[in-house]
Amino acid sequence: MNHAESTEKPRTARELGLASCHLCLKLSADEHHYCDRCGTALHQRRPDSIQRTLALLITASILYIPANVLPIMYTDYLGRTTESTIIGGVITLIEMGSIPIAAVIFIASVMVPLGKLLTLFYLCWSVGYRKPGNERQRTVLYRITEFIGKWSMIDVFVVAVLVALVHLTGLLVFRPGPAALTFAGVVVVTMIAAESFDPRVIWDNKEALDER
Amino acid sequence: METEISNDHKYSIACPSCDLIYDLSEVPVNSSATCSRCGHLLTQTRENEFLRGVCLSFSALVMMLIASSYPFMQFSSAGLENMMTLPRTVVELWINGMPWLAVIVAAFILVIPSIVLTMILVMQLIMLYDVKTPLVAILGKAIFHLNSWSMVEVFFVGVLVSLVKITKMASVVLGVSFWAYSLFALFFVFTMMSLDRFQCWKKIEALS
Numbered sequence: 001m002n003h004a005e006s007t008e009k010p011r012t013a014r015e016l017g018l019a020s021c022h023l024c025l026k027l028s029a030d031e032h033h034y035c036d037r038c039g040t041a042l043h044q045r046r047p048d049s050i051q052r053t054l055a056l057l058i059t060a061s062i063l064y065i066p067a068n069v070l071p072i073m074y075t076d077y078l079g080r081t082t083e084s085t086i087i088g089g090v091i092t093l094i095e096m097g098s099i100p101i102a103a104v105i106f107i108a109s110v111m112v113p114l115g116k117l118l119t120l121f122y123l124c125w126s127v128g129y130r131k132p133g134n135e136r137q138r139t140v141l142y143r144i145t146e147f148i149g150k151w152s153m154i155d156v157f158v159v160a161v162l163v164a165l166v167h168l169t170g171l172l173v174f175r176p177g178p179a180a181l182t183f184a185g186v187v188v189v190t191m192i193a194a195e196s197f198d199p200r201v202i203w204d205n206k207e208a209l210d211e212r
Numbered sequence: 213m214e215t216e217i218s219n220d221h222k223y224s225i226a227c228p229s230c231d232l233i234y235d236l237s238e239v240p241v242n243s244s245a246t247c248s249r250c251g252h253l254l255t256q257t258r259e260n261e262f263l264r265g266v267c268l269s270f271s272a273l274v275m276m277l278i279a280s281s282y283p284f285m286q287f288s289s290a291g292l293e294n295m296m297t298l299p300r301t302v303v304e305l306w307i308n309g310m311p312w313l314a315v316i317v318a319a320f321i322l323v324i325p326s327i328v329l330t331m332i333l334v335m336q337l338i339m340l341y342d343v344k345t346p347l348v349a350i351l352g353k354a355i356f357h358l359n360s361w362s363m364v365e366v367f368f369v370g371v372l373v374s375l376v377k378i379t380k381m382a383s384v385v386l387g388v389s390f391w392a393y394s395l396f397a398l399f400f401v402f403t404m405m406s407l408d409r410f411q412c413w414k415k416i417e418a419l420s
Binding site for chain 2: 037039093098101105139180202203
């Protein structure tokens with residue numbers, strides 16, 4: 001792996017009056033409204049990046065409450081119905097002795113969504129209030145958030161598989177609970193939030209601070 | 213230097229994470245370029261990249277076809293048994309009063325992955341045989357818009373977790389489709405890894 005050869009003095013596309021297409025990466029003059037190559041709407045920075053991300057984060061935080069309070073799955077065993085929430089499922093797994101699987105579910109369903117929300121809130125706050133800090137670290141933080149987002153869907157898929165597989169009428173039946181839908185909503189909304197945040201504003205922040 | 217960039221920025225790229233400009237006209241084969249400021253992977257070049265893409269996406273599609281038409285798992289307890297197929301995961305959610313969840317699951321594990329794979333296969337074939345067609349740009353756009361919304365590998369982990377959850381309750385038999393889906397998930401991840409945004413669009417520009 002070799003580091004890309006930068007031009008004599010490192011310059012950003014914005015300084016040169018260029019905008020990079022977020023879909024095909026082509027550089028076009030900033031005055032253009034659409035990318036020269038693929039025709040996607042062209043912006044130097046994603047429009048209203050911080051406001052949009054914040055709005056979506058608040059939506060996700062609200063959805064996160066019913067996702068944890070309401071049952072994610074119902075179990076009908078010999079005519080008796082029991083409910084289980086996300087945390088309840090983790091506790092059941094620990095009681096069954098499957099510690100590694102309990103850890104997987106705990107990380108994917110509790111730590112990842114919470115971590116994502118907190119990280120994106122922190123990034124919006126630190127950029128919005130122009131807090132100095134380690135930009136590279138913040139970029140890495142953002143990229144982890146972006147990459148890890150879809151892994152929280154594990155619990156929803158577990159419900160989908162169990163509902164389809166375990167259907168022995170009269171003996172044992174699994175049914176999906178409302179939290180499965182709201183939790184899927186949390187995952188989708190945080191994924192869109194991560195996508196609407198523009199990591200380049202972290203570096204714009206640094207450049208603005210350097211000039212001061 | 214400055215004028216050079218603005219006159220011909222065909223091989224220049226602005227780092228998607230921090231906006232620094234790089235000239236990528238001379239990246240050797242089988243190597244990668246990383247942004248020196250923020251560490252973002254800018255591009256990766258591979259030998260026979262289009263042939264690789266064709267082989268991987270074709271294999272993944274064949275596995276997908278097998279996975280969705282054979283039994284996935286069988287569950288039995290106290291003389292009762294129930295067979296599950298991949299499409300039934302979606303149908304059961306719909307029947308149990310969660311049509312929206314059914315749509316989301318169907319989109320993430322079946323519909324989007326198969327559409328993206330088919331489009332990748334066609335696009336890589338066009339690139340491999342150097343066919344000049346405007347279709348390639350349309351495919352490229354659709355692929356790069358959709359590819360963050362397939363969750364094949366996540367679903368696979370979900371299946372493994374469900375297995376652990378229920379093996380203690382009754383006996384589970386794994387079907388042909390389970391093994392096909394495992395291979396599908398593997399080929400799918402490799403196909404996605406072999407797709408380099410910068411190299412793809414450079415080729416698309418040359419073809420359209």
